[in-house]
Amino acid sequence: MNCRLCQEKMEGYRGGTLPEDIMTQVKSHLEVCSSCADLYRMMVITDRVIIGEIDTEADPFLATRVMAHIASRDEKSAQASLFSRVLRPAVITLSMAAALFTGITLGSLSQPLAGDNLIPEELALSDDSALESIEYLIND
Amino acid sequence: MVFRTCIGFVHNKDDADDLTQETFIQAYESLSRFRGDSSFSTWLYRIAVNASLNRTRKSPLSMLMQQIDDLRGDSKEPRHVSVPDDDDPEKAIIRQEDIERVRKALDTLPPNQRTAIVLSRYDGLSQKEVAEIMGITEGAVEALLQRAKKSLQKKLGGK
Numbered sequence: 230m231n232c233r234l235c236q237e238k239m240e241g242y243r244g245g246t247l248p249e250d251i252m253t254q255v256k257s258h259l260e261v262c263s264s265c266a267d268l269y270r271m272m273v274i275t276d277r278v279i280i281g282e283i284d285t286e287a288d289p290f291l292a293t294r295v296m297a298h299i300a301s302r303d304e305k306s307a308q309a310s311l312f313s314r315v316l317r318p319a320v321i322t323l324s325m326a327a328a329l330f331t332g333i334t335l336g337s338l339s340q341p342l343a344g345d346n347l348i349p350e351e352l353a354l355s356d357d358s359a360l361e362s363i364e365y366l367i368n369d
Numbered sequence: 370m371v372f373r374t375c376i377g378f379v380h381n382k383d384d385a386d387d388l389t390q391e392t393f394i395q396a397y398e399s400l401s402r403f404r405g406d407s408s409f410s411t412w413l414y415r416i417a418v419n420a421s422l423n424r425t426r427k428s429p430l431s432m433l434m435q436q437i438d439d440l441r442g443d444s445k446e447p448r449h450v451s452v453p454d455d456d457d458p459e460k461a462i463i464r465q466e467d468i469e470r471v472r473k474a475l476d477t478l479p480p481n482q483r484t485a486i487v488l489s490r491y492d493g494l495s496q497k498e499v500a501e502i503m504g505i506t507e508g509a510v511e512a513l514l515q516r517a518k519k520s521l522q523k524k525l526g527g528k
Contacts, residue, residue, distance in 0.1 A: 240518075264526065268525060271526065274468060275521065279377075279491060282376050282380060282491065285385075287382075287385070288386045295390050299393075299397055
């Protein structure tokens, strides 16, 4: 038996599912071929690793942890939905009202300057207020 | 069943616990999207596999950090689950190295081969069930398992 054939039959050999004569051939090859023997050993170790991991028990409080996590998330989302249903529209309305009030207040703060009525001499002619009233012209 | 799937990907009890928790929370949150096209367990397995693959897929940043840690020699030793050892300490040391080799070989398999191996070996699912979870044909699952075995043999020193 060569290495290639031995490696093909290795799984069956490990499971004991091969015919007796093939089992004997694989066994004799493993006794003389170190690389195939090493591979077979690794195959056994792979099985052990998998079995060891399968046998590992999960945290006994895992279900409690999951339920607690879900409950806290539900609580948070309930709070968030209260905010989105009631508080958010209220906050938006109040913000708009505050913006309007601020605008009106700022607008009413601006007063005409004290010297606004004074018109420079050079502009006096173009100042409509300096012209005579049309009523006087009509009366004339 | 979810825990077994997760531990098959991460080989670490704490990470498997976290992943199991993540899987159930994700399932709870997306329960409304479960249409019943497949069985509930198939749907749950899919969530577990996706969560595990996402966890094992390392970001470039974490790989860089790992390399830096390795260079500094202060890389954290992962807490693996124990494997039954012989009483002989010399044999046990050799086996620990071999165990790490096996885990590394399993971890470096392509994601689809790894998924097929985990579902079939760790969860003991039939090829039909694995095919349903992975959304491929039974023939494709068989081919994946064969390739995975060949690949493992090669990585572990076979021809």
